[in-house]
Amino acid sequence: MTAPEQPYPSRAATFAAFGEHVSRGKTAMFEKYGVDVVMGERHGACFHDAYDGRRLFNCHSNGGVFNLGHRHPAVLAALRQALDTLDIGNHHLVSGMRARLAERLVATTKGRLPGVVFAVAGGEAIDLAIKVARAATKRRGVVSASGGYHGHTGLALAAGDAKYREPFFSSAAEFTQVPFNDVDALARVVNDGTAAVLLETIPATLGMPIPEPGYLKAVGVLCQTRGAKLILDEVQTGLGRTGTLWAHEADEVAPDAIVTGKGLSGGLYPIAATLLSRELHAVFDEDPFRHISTFGGAELGCAAALAVLDVVEAPAFLPRVCALGERFAHGLAGAPFELRRRGMFMGLKFPFEDAGLMGAKLLIDAGIFAVWANNDTSVVQFLPPLVCTDAEADEIVGIVRKVFG
């Protein structure tokens, strides 16, 4: 494994250039907290600092982007092979690669959601889901969870937390938010003007509150009786992270749309997708150019995503995720935080605000990269790669126990 060559000779020079041209706010924040990591060599469950080589377990996994670890060999091989003959293709034309990936995604829903629209990123795919729900229902309203997070594009931003949307004046009267896990609150606002209810199956940025038994099922029934479409954001929870392929499979709910992204191409090529019911997909029958994404469903991304699906659909994969989750639960039993967990989707919930922030800093110093939940700072988001070996899992548990001992 060779480390990628760095464009700047030192950490200080990298920070200076990044602060000057990319984000002053980020460099100032990292300097304040004494976090000076620059990603260098990366492989499997770990990456190394570019300048001093220190190793960090990646327990952020970029919200699921690195579910299969860094540079998974099968995904890398598929992408390398695709690079010999393909490029992004042309989104105006019919494409076998796009069709094959769509067919595979549809099969994950047992054909219940037979249409797929590709995007470059999760936010774009959420926007698309809201657009089609509006077009199909001829309604404008969107109800989502307070403190939820769906990305920073137009409609996704309007459905997210106030701190992201208000600086950009994106709040709109048609967007309403209610507490997660509260069906009664939802029932009070979903009406004949509601096009869609949009929820993360488990809201990551809100600190991984696990849906209470029956909650999502009741949401599904409510949507059906009131004629609103249910969109489930599985950008972080999907593709095996929770021990089922889609997290909502455990909740006996049948959404009208599922949004996926992040881990879909193993962190090697950007691609996202919205899976749609036949009714929602029909919005494009009359005019297929109503919605366009030049890079959405790029053929190179399709090649990577097909390889990811081969890995996560292998018979032993999901049982292994469940076993690994149990291993973490067992190893972390008795630690001074509440372990919120479904499969390998985990949050370390501390009893006071900002503890997640401090916890993440302590973990980084001890060799585990993790971040706090931005909309509940008492929680550390904890997403080790799903490909951890038992030995790696035990080492991670050992570090966590030592840090919070």
Ligand SMILES: Cc1ncc(COP(=O)(O)O)c(C=O)c1O
């Ligand atoms: C649950 C969820 N939905 C949507 C998004 C937006 O995805 P992207 O950043 O690829 O636009 C994110 C990103 O973190 C997310 O966590």
